[in-house]
Amino acid sequence: MSILGTRVxxxxxxxxxxxxxxxxxxxxxxxxxxxxxxxxxRATVAHALITGIDKSEALTQPGVVxxxxxxxxxxxxxxxxPGGEVPGPDEPPAEGPVPLGxxxxxxxxxxxxxxxxxxxxxxVLTDSTxxxxxxxxxxxxxxxxxxxxxxxxxxxxxxxxxxxDTGTNVCVRGGRDISDDSIFDGCDxxxxxxxxxxxxxxxxxxxxxxxxxxxxGKLTVWASTQNAQLARLIFTAIxxxxxxxxxxxxxxxxxxxxxxxxxxxQIVVAWAxxxxxxxxxxxxxxxxxxxxxxQGRAQLHHIKIGGDRDGxxxxxxxxVIQDAGAFPRMxxxxxxxxxxxxPGVYDIPAVQADYKVVVTNTAPIAAxxxxxxxxxxxxxxxxxxxxxxxxxxxxxxxxKANFIQPDQFPFVTKAGxxxxxxEYEAALEKVLGAADYTSLRDEQRxxxxxxxxxxxxxxxxxxxxxxxxxxxxxxxxxxxxHDDGTATVYTGSSAHGQGHHTxxxxxxxxxxxxxxxxxxxxxxxxxxxxxxxGTYASRSLxxxxxxxxxxxxxVKEEAARNAAALFEAAEADVVLDADTGTWHIAGDPDKSLTxxxxxxxxxGGLIVANVRFTADRPTFPFGTHLSVVxxxxxxxxxxxLRHITADDAGPVLNPILMEGQRHGGIAQGAAQALCEEVLxxxxxxxxxxxxxxxxxITAAELPSFELLTSETPTPVNPLGVKxxxxxxxxxxxxxxxxxxxxxxxxLGVRHIDMxxxxxxxxxxxxxxxxxxxx
Amino acid sequence: MKVELTVNxxxxxxxxxxxxxxxxxxxxxxxxxxxNIGCETTSCGACTVLLDGESVKSCTVLAAQADGxxxxxxxGLAADGQMHAVQEAFHxxxxxxxxxxxxxxxxxxxxxxxxxxxxxxAEVRTGLEGNICRCxxxxxxxxxxxAAAEAGK
Numbered sequence: 001m002s003i004l005g006t007r008v009x010x011x012x013x014x015x016x017x018x019x020x021x022x023x024x025x026x027x028x029x030x031x032x033x034x035x036x037x038x039x040x041x042r043a044t045v046a047h048a049l050i051t052g053i054d055k056s057e058a059l060t061q062p063g064v065v066x067x068x069x070x071x072x073x074x075x076x077x078x079x080x081x082p083g084g085e086v087p088g089p090d091e092p093p094a095e096g097p098v099p100l101g102x103x104x105x106x107x108x109x110x111x112x113x114x115x116x117x118x119x120x121x122x123x124v125l126t127d128s129t130x131x132x133x134x135x136x137x138x139x140x141x142x143x144x145x146x147x148x149x150x151x152x153x154x155x156x157x158x159x160x161x162x163x164x165d166t167g168t169n170v171c172v173r174g175g176r177d178i179s180d181d182s183i184f185d186g187c188d189x190x191x192x193x194x195x196x197x198x199x200x201x202x203x204x205x206x207x208x209x210x211x212x213x214x215x216x217g218k219l220t221v222w223a224s225t226q227n228a229q230l231a232r233l234i235f236t237a238i239x240x241x242x243x244x245x246x247x248x249x250x251x252x253x254x255x256x257x258x259x260x261x262x263x264x265x266q267i268v269v270a271w272a273x274x275x276x277x278x279x280x281x282x283x284x285x286x287x288x289x290x291x292x293x294x295q296g297r298a299q300l301h302h303i304k305i306g307g308d309r310d311g312x313x314x315x316x317x318x319x320v321i322q323d324a325g326a327f328p329r330m331x332x333x334x335x336x337x338x339x340x341x342x343p344g345v346y347d348i349p350a351v352q353a354d355y356k357v358v359v360t361n362t363a364p365i366a367a368x369x370x371x372x373x374x375x376x377x378x379x380x381x382x383x384x385x386x387x388x389x390x391x392x393x394x395x396x397x398x399x400k401a402n403f404i405q406p407d408q409f410p411f412v413t414k415a416g417x418x419x420x421x422x423e424y425e426a427a428l429e430k431v432l433g434a435a436d437y438t439s440l441r442d443e444q445r446x447x448x449x450x451x452x453x454x455x456x457x458x459x460x461x462x463x464x465x466x467x468x469x470x471x472x473x474x475x476x477x478x479x480x481x482h483d484d485g486t487a488t489v490y491t492g493s494s495a496h497g498q499g500h501h502t503x504x505x506x507x508x509x510x511x512x513x514x515x516x517x518x519x520x521x522x523x524x525x526x527x528x529x530x531x532x533x534g535t536y537a538s539r540s541l542x543x544x545x546x547x548x549x550x551x552x553x554x555v556k557e558e559a560a561r562n563a564a565a566l567f568e569a570a571e572a573d574v575v576l577d578a579d580t581g582t583w584h585i586a587g588d589p590d591k592s593l594t595x596x597x598x599x600x601x602x603x604g605g606l607i608v609a610n611v612r613f614t615a616d617r618p619t620f621p622f623g624t625h626l627s628v629v630x631x632x633x634x635x636x637x638x639x640x641l642r643h644i645t646a647d648d649a650g651p652v653l654n655p656i657l658m659e660g661q662r663h664g665g666i667a668q669g670a671a672q673a674l675c676e677e678v679l680x681x682x683x684x685x686x687x688x689x690x691x692x693x694x695x696x697i698t699a700a701e702l703p704s705f706e707l708l709t710s711e712t713p714t715p716v717n718p719l720g721v722k723x724x725x726x727x728x729x730x731x732x733x734x735x736x737x738x739x740x741x742x743x744x745x746x747l748g749v750r751h752i753d754m755x756x757x758x759x760x761x762x763x764x765x766x767x768x769x770x771x772x773x774x
Numbered sequence: 775m776k777v778e779l780t781v782n783x784x785x786x787x788x789x790x791x792x793x794x795x796x797x798x799x800x801x802x803x804x805x806x807x808x809x810n811i812g813c814e815t816t817s818c819g820a821c822t823v824l825l826d827g828e829s830v831k832s833c834t835v836l837a838a839q840a841d842g843x844x845x846x847x848x849x850g851l852a853a854d855g856q857m858h859a860v861q862e863a864f865h866x867x868x869x870x871x872x873x874x875x876x877x878x879x880x881x882x883x884x885x886x887x888x889x890x891x892x893x894x895x896a897e898v899r900t901g902l903e904g905n906i907c908r909c910x911x912x913x914x915x916x917x918x919x920x921a922a923a924e925a926g927k
Contacts, residue, residue, distance in 0.1 A: 009865060016873035017861040018852050020808025023874065025801075129798075130791065205812050205820060205874040205908050253810070253874030254908050286813035497872030497909045656868045660910060664871065667911030691817035691906070699912035700903040704895065728911075 001579065002510045007656045010502045011516065012495075021251035024209035024224050025283045031213040031220060036065050038269050038282035039132030041122040041139045042292065043114035046150070046361035046684020047160065048143035050112050050121070058124060058138040063131035066276055067139060069122045070109040075275060077239040103165045106327040106364075108237070108264050108271070114143070115162050115326035116361050117686055118291030123268050125280060148361040148684035152300050152321050155358035162326060162359045171324065172332035175339045175354030183315040183350035187306030191386040196753040197375045199298040199323070199678040200671075201694055202368045204496075206253020207289035210266040211281040212273035220246045221270050223262050226255040227494050227534020228524045231262045238271040249524030252496035256668070257367030258294050259496070260536045265292070290689045295678055296368020298323040299335065299375045305383045311393045311401040318342040318379060320355035325364035332357050334365070337372030337466065342415045344380040345424045345464045345622060346402040351414035361684040367536060369668055370726045373465040374733055381461040381734035382741075382751070389745065394441075395738070396432060399462050400425055417466065419620045420714045420722075427646040428462055428624040430708050435626050435644045448746055456641075457629045457743025461734035464622040467538035467649075467723030471615030471716070475539065476532050477547035479508060479555050483605035485581075485596035486518045489551075492532015493544030494524050498725065499657040500540060504548045506654060507719075511552035513581025514595055531612075538621070538723020541653060546717040547613035554609030559583065562601040563593050619714045619722035623647035625666070625735035631743040636762025638674060638740050640703055645731060648710035649724040658724050659707055665728020666705050671697035672729075673736035677755050695755075748772050777837045781806065782850025790837055796830075797821045799837035800847060808848040808877045812906065819905030822878035822885075823847050829885035831878075831904070848877035851884065860884050860922040869918035871909035879905050883919045892923055 020026070055067040110121045122139050126132040147160040154160075155169040162169060184190055209224040219240055225231045228247040235245050252259065265282065273280040284293075300321040307313040322335040335355035342353040388398040403424040404411050411419045431437075437458070444456045476492035489504050505519040522528055533543070556576060563583040564571040573586050583593040599607050628642040643666055652658045675695040679687040688694040713720030733754070740756045741749060748768035752760050777794075778787040781804045788803045800806050800823065811833055812820030821833040824846040832845075851858040860883050863869065870876040879902070886893065886901040893901065898919045899912070907915060 010868065012873075013865045013870060014857070016870060016876055017857060017864055017880070018849070020810070020848055020877050021873040022807070023810070025811075026807035028805075028807075130793065203908055205818065205872065205906065206810070251873060254872040256908070286815070286818070497870075499871070660868050660871055660914065663911035663913040664909045665911070667913075668908070690815045691813040692815040696818075696906050696908075698903045698906060699899040699916060702899070702912055704916065705911065705913055 003506050004510045004653055005651065008502060008506055008654050009656060010499050011505065012499065012501050023206050023251050023253050024211050024222050027211055027222055027250060031215065032211055032279045032281065035211060035279035035281045036125040036127060037129045037132045038272060038280050039124045039126065039136040040120045040265060040288065041124060041136045041141065042288070043110065043117055043119040043121055045114065045143050045145055046117050046148040047146040048114050049146065050110060050114065050141060051144050052142040053122060054140040055122065058135045061131065061135040061138060063127035064135045065125040065127065065278060067122055067124050068272060068275070070107060070111045073108065073271065075239065076271070103163055104171055104328055106264060108268050116363055117684055118288065118363060119326065120265055120268065123272055125272060125276065125278070150360055150362060150680050150682060150684045152323050152358055155360050162361065169358050170356055171328045171359055172357040173355065174332045174336055176352060178317050178319055178352040178354045183352065184304065184306040187314055188309045189387060189391045190304065190306040191383070191390050192304040193386065193751065195301045195303060195379050195382055197297045197299040197301065197378055198754050200296050200368065200676045201290055201678050202256045202258035202293060202296055203696060204254030204256055204258065207284040207286060208263060208266065208293055209283040210262070210269045211279065212270040213279040214274040214277065218244050218246065219270060219274060220248065222248045222250055223266055224252045224259060225249050225262055226259045226496060226536055227261060228526050229492060229532040230534055232526050234261050235267060235270050237267050238274055247526045249494055255496045256369045257296065257371055257536060260367055286691055287689050290694055291686050292363060294329060294364050294366035295325065296365065297375060298365045299338065301379045303379055303383050305387050307387060309391055311391055311398045313346060313348050313387060313402050315350040316343055316348045316383065318353040322355060322357045323362070323365060324357050324359050325362045326359060327364045328357055328359060329364045329366045334372040338376045340415055340417050341373050341376035341466060342380065343413050344377060345404060345462045347404045347408065348414060353415055362680055369665065369729045373726065374669065374730045377461065377463040377465065377730045378734045378737065381738060385738050385741065395460050396428065396437065399428060399460065418617060419464065420617070420716055421712050422464060422620065422622050423648065423710065423712045424462055424622055427622060427648055427710050430646045430710060431624045431626045431644050434706065434708055440628060453634050454630050454632055455743045457631060457739040459627040459735045459737065459739025459742055460624065461731050461738065462624045463731045464620050465727060465730045466618050466620055468542050468615060469537055469618045471543060471618055473533050474612050474614030475543035475547045476529070476612050477544065477551040478608065478610045479548065479551035481514065481555055481559065481595055481599045481607040483596055483600040485594055487514045489519060489521045489548055490529045491521065491523045491544050491548065492529055492534065493540045494535040496535065498540060498661065503541060503545060503653055503657060507545055507548045508552050511549065511578065512556060512595065513576065513578040515581065538725035542619060542717050542719065542721050542723055543613055543615060545721065546719055547611055549718055550613050551609040551611045554611060555607045558602065558607050559598045562598045566593055566597065566601055567591065615716050617716055619716050621647065621649040621722040621724065621727050623710065623727060623731055625731035627735040627739040629736065629739040629743055631740060631761060633744065633765055636758035636765065638756055638761060640670060640674065640701065640736060642703060642706060643670065643732065644706040644708065646708040646710040647724065647727045647731065648712050649722040649727060650713045650720045651711050653721065661724045662707055662728040663705055665726060666732040667697060667702055669729035669732030670702065670736045673733045673754050673756060674701065675755050675757060775838060777841045779840055780844040782846060792838060794837045795833055796835040796837050796840050797832035800832060800845065806847050806849050810874055810877060812875065817906065819882055820875050820878040822881045822905065824881060824885060829882055848880055851880065858884065859925045863918040863922035863925065867914045867918040867921055869910065869914045875905065875907045879907060879915055883922065886919065887923055887926060891926060895920065
């Protein structure tokens with residue numbers, strides 16, 4: 001029986017549980033002996049010209065090795081020419097997504113201007129951490145303060161420009177024309193409104209961290225990254241070719257999108273090691289992390305939805321404004337995905353979507369668990385609830401009336417997304433059944449009639465998302481079978497908690513019969529795995545796992561040839577018993593060869609397959625979440641009582657790992673709905689730059705989750721799998737959001753923007769009551 | 775100043791800066807790196823260790839304050855090559871993903887179960903309010919705590 005689909009506990013755990021992981025700060029590599037500590041001097045104002053930097057006093061402090069600024073970076077190569085068309089001041093913004101550089105470029109250290117509080121201005125190298133904090137305080141930076149742009153409205157006003165040479169704060173625009181209002185002609189029910197998808201912190205428990213050593217012309221960098229190979233390309237910015245750079249990703253304490261590649265500070269650390277000849281280590285503080293790591297979401301949506309009284313949606317418009325923060329790291333990529341996924345799981349005959357990207361004096365925005373898709377799901381799912389309320393229908397019935405049906409796949413939406421497979425209504429029915437939706441509605445009615453102060457709300461979200469959008473880039477795998485019967489898997493994918501080592505060993509065992517305890521999985525070292533893509537976009541199993549599967553088949557082919565030679569039989573007569581990992585001649589089970597014996601016969605006692613798996617299109621996981629909340633109408637406090645989900649990402653390789661991904665995703669999505677938000681004051685000072693201020697969700701605010709099984713395979717890869725890393729987040733935010741509004745809708749509340757803090761909920765209830773009293 | 779601590783049963787003394795935090799003593803002086811630093815505000819609990827049997831957040835305790843005390847870190851939990859019941863429960867229940875919060879979570883639960891050997895789910899959740907995990911949604915951490923409590927009966 002195949003090991004696939006069974007609950008295998010993780011092989012990664014014993015080390016992490018008894019000795020702890022080895023994260024960048026834990027490395028005791030000989031190359032890092034005597035490493036100096038890096039501390040960054042960061043901008044204390046949101047928008048200013050730098051008029052002077054005085055490092056003289058800092059340099060006199062104990063333990064200070066160097067204080068370096070952009071002016072010291074004379075040994076860097078000239079910057080790459082802009083990768084895309086950069087518009088002049090009189091031209092409209094670029095049609096995105098295009099790579100942005102040139103006038104919009106992000107320097108390694110601030111040169112003559114700072115654009116957000118926390119932007120790195122100088123790097124201080126000291127013998128110890130405490131000395132670094134002392135000395136960094138003494139680097140004096142003079143600023144000529146400029147008006148800060150802290151909101152989307154402020155960015156459009158253009159009174160203060162972050163990049164004056166461009167003549168605008170609007171850096172990219174894209175999508176389609178949304179001006180034709182005739183798509184709403186004939187709609188009996190039309191609803192319009194704004195929805196804010198607020199800025200949140202990615203908050204991996206390990207912040208950004210890098211250690212670097214330069215010796216003999218070769219740079220070795222240990223980086224907390226989701227992709228060592230991409231990081232290596234980025235590090236070439238310090239003037240070394242890729243083959244002079246080794247990047248190692250040791251244990252990585254979470255990424256959630258914010259560790260795709262590496263950030264400017266990490267490049268500066270690598271440069272400082274080369275520049276000074278001393279090994280350098282940098283581990284950011286949480287304060288730095290909450291100010292300067294990229295953040296997520298930060299979109300403003302204007303929507304219009306219309307349809308019939310019987311619940312059929314006929315037209316949908318989504319206008320997206322993306323706040324990119326101070327540097328448009330991802331250009332138009334995130335809102336482009338939001339546009340692409342705009343209509344969600346519904347067969348809507350007319351869809352319009354467009355986007356604009358603006359810069360503001362805030363931390364840069366980049367990928368965060370879902371990256372552009374949660375925003376689409378959050379808004380269409382709110383819009384459907386608005387539409388249902390306006391039509392006087394139950395939200396579950398409206399969803400059922402509009403789902404793309406199983407026989408319509410493959411289905412290309414009016415936003416252009418080529419959905420592979422889906423059973424949207426089945427997922428909804430499963431959830432409604434498991435939750436006993438009818439009884440919950442009865443309980444809600446009872447509480448309303450009784451005038452309870454604790455009202456119940458039910459929130460649905462039926463979602464679809466896109467994973468492995470860049471399937472064409474694929475992923476690499478090398479499988480080696482050794483003459484002692486052990487095997488090694490080298491993967492270009494990158495683990496930071498997902499369980500790659502367990503999952504990929506399961507795939508190899510399933511194909512070859514080599515037991516998991518004889519399989520080692522190696523990733524995240526460019527000397528050992530020079531070519532790879534890494535972990536993001538929920539791509540690891542469907543691309544990385546499919547690559548391991550492909551390599552396993554190739555080693556079996558070579559092994560079959562060797563076994564045939566050893567048996568002196570025809571290759572076609574040789575069979576592998578994948579349960580025992582032994583080779584036989586068909587019909588003669590008495591004679592057998594082990595993998596060790598077969599490998600011994602190969603060149604050098606080694607069977608190797610080195611492959612890249614690519615997918616010709618993305619996959620589209622889907623599901624339904626139902627959230628049940630209680631809202632205290634006197635205080636506005638929300639309690640999440642139950643969260644029930646059916647998340648379908650195809651056949652499940654290891655239910656333990658899949659459930660873990662869903663649990664974490666649900667919690668992060670619920671956190672956005674309920675409590676988390678990055679805030680700035682009007683001058684651009686961050687108000688949530690410690691964990692005492694940023695309301696990271698805790699165990700006390702969450703229930704245990706109720707997970708249902710749904711497995712619809714995709715034809716896109718041999719494992720039939722889709723990504724599950726981000727789905728939980730995408731489904732849970734709108735489900736929790738809708739539940740809270742549902743709880744208080746009978747009081748006249750139509751919408752409350754996230755996060756649904758007691759203050760916001762209480763205020764909305766009060767205002768609705770005041771309005772109804774008039 | 776001179777600080778003397780017993781860490782995982784081993785006596786360690788060192789001359790340290792007055793301001794040295796216990797977590798840095800453990801990591802840099804005792805060279806025990808399982809205990810991680812996740813914030814500087816006593817909020818996340820990644821640095822939780824036992825000091826004289828009580829859980830403390832070692833990022834907000836001075837090494838000097840712990841002078842003469844006995845500290846247990848994650849590394850000191852397993853005995854005779856056998857994982858502690860809480861470690862074993864984390865393994866069985868998939869209570870960890872990236873592993874960064876894990877040392878603090880495990881120590882916090884060891885302490886919680888010492889105070890309340892048979893907690894309800896709600897008591898576990900409230901007891902872990904000061905420990906942040908970003909990967910697991912706490913679901914399996916809570917299950918692990920309850921499973922460890924069950925195993926300890």
